Amino acid sequence: MKSYWWLGLMLIFGIAQAETTDQLTLEQALAQAERRNPSLAAIRARYEALRTLPDQAGSLPDPEISFNALNLPVDTFDIPQEAMTQLQLGLSQKFPFPGKLRLKAEAAEWEARAAGDDVEEWRLRLRRDVEGLWWRLFYLDRALEIVSLNQNLLRQFVEIAQTKYKVGQGLQQDVLLAQLELSRLIDRELQLQGLRAQEAARINALLDRPADTPVTLPRSTPRQLPEPAAEARLFTLAAHNRPLLARVRKQIEAAKTRVALAKKDFFPDFKLGAAHGFRSGRNPDGSSRTDFLSLKLSMSVPLYFATKQARAVDQRQSELIRERFQWQDTWNRVRAEIASALADYRRARNQVVLFDRGIIPQARQTVASMLAGYQVGKVDFLNLVSAQITLYNYEIQYWKTLAEARQALAKLEAAVGKPVTSQKGAK
Missing domain, CATH: 2.20.200 (Outer membrane efflux proteins (OEP))
Structure with a gap:
């Protein structure tokens, strides 16, 4: 009977493919987004506009x-x-009464600084979104490769089943089963291609490129998943580095200044x-x-101070109270973001290790063993196909989980406001 040892090698090691030119690396995608994203440019323009207000507010009337x-x-x-x-x-x-112009300029300065934090916050969110989409595309590319490989393998299975059926050593149901699984893989390929087209259009939008611009990623990338800092340490880092928190703090200072300015309006x-x-x-x-x-x-x-200046002070004090509550709400949301992203990252990181060191090697050994048993008639065709489909699902799940880990890490760094891992303990 014909030998199929080479098919076992294909099952275990896969098929090498040529590298593609004009690849979009993650670093290039992030750099292009920061340089070209129109929403980030609009936030920067707003900041530049607000920077001109303190000088205007602090100048005497014409x-x-x-x-x-x-x-x-x-x-x-x-x-x-x-x-x-x-x-x-x-x-x-x-x-104006002495001190009013200074307070007006100070309030405008705090607002301008808060707008600067808005720019940095938007930049962090943009990097998070771009990195998340990039890893999603990377996973879809790997999934399409695995689907293509398994299609080739199932075509070989169909050949094997047909050959054994013709010589009376196999069953027709084995041929039909292999053909059915091949059709399912073709359907899965179509679904993955549709998802990839959607994600490519989304990342093109963030990079300010036409939606139909081809997006080609490298076939390999470092897969290390570093150990993150402890949750308490991440909270401390966020308190000092998250632009969103810095912006609210500056808005509190601006509100304090407006309270002082409202009190100055009692003077002529x-x-x-x-x-x-x-x-x-x-x-x-x-x-x-x-x-x-x-x-x-x-x-x-200020003859009508009871209904004008006094009420203005009440208004500004209420606004200050609002900003202080806004700070507490924002801090609670930031901590929740960190805790959620950290939990997602740790879960995905552990799953990646489990797939890479345990499940997938075991599944490959199972397929190789069943293939050898099938060649000598000790394993039926259904079990061989089932084992191969299981391996295929595990390999796709591995890349999906790796992408989820990287996406969670991007969310974690955006929530903290700076990188949060070290190479110590990388897996």
């Missing part, structure tokens, strides 16, 4: 220039007719002005009429 005609006789409109008639040129400047603003009055004509003694200089000082009177 001075006013006035042109006046005083004591003009309405019977003749003759300017020299009356001694008190004058054409006046004035200049005035408003001066001042307005200082000067005007030069030009007179024409002559006095009764024949001398020229002298010009007039007018000076003016005025101030606002």
Whole structure:
């Protein structure tokens, strides 16, 4: 009978394929996203706009220039007719109560700094999303490779079953079973191809590329899964590094400044002005009429402070309370994100080790043993196919779990605000 030892090698070791050019590595994807993503660019533009506000808020109001005609006789409109008639040129400047401009500029500065934290927070989330999609695509590529390999193997199974059936050593049901499993693999391949097209369109959108741009990933990548820091350590790192928390802290400072500014509104603003009055004509003694200089000082009177300034202080204090509650809510959500991502990572990391060192080697040995037994008629065809399908499912599950571990690690680093692992204890 024909020897099928080479089929066993294919089952155990797989088929090597040529590397593809123009590959999108994870580092390239992250760099392109930070450089080209339009949403991140929009957040940066908003930050640049807000950076200009402190100088504006801390500047004095624009001075006013006035042109006046005083004591003009309405019977003749003759300017020299009356001694008190004058054409006046004035200049005035408003001066807010001392400290108001400083507080306005300080509040705007805190808001601008908070917008800077928004940029960093969005960058972290973008990197998390890009990395998650990249690993999802990597898993789908490996799954498609495994499906293709198993299709070839099942075609060989069909050949074997047909050959044995023709010589009277096999059953027709073995042929039909192999053909059915092959059809199922073709269906699975179509599903995986559809999922890959969707994920490729999503990562292209994040990289600001046309949706139909081909996305080719490397066939191999380092598979080490480092040991993460302890949960308490991650909480400490997040408290100091997470931009989202820094932004809320700055918003609290801005709210405090606005409370102080509202209290300053109980004090009046001042307005200082000067005007030069030009007179024409002559006095009764024949001398020229002298010009007039007018000076003016005025101030606002917070007469309705009970319904205006006092209520404004209440408003700003309520806003400060809101920001403090917002801080606590944000901190709770950040800790929940860290705990969830850490649990997902540890679970996936342990599963990867289990698949890599235990389940898959055992499944390969089982398939090889059954193949040898089938060749000498000690194992029926159904058990051989079942063992191969089990190995196929485990191999796909391995790559899926590896991708999930990497996605969880990306979420964990985004939640903390910085890398959270070391190579010590990598598996």
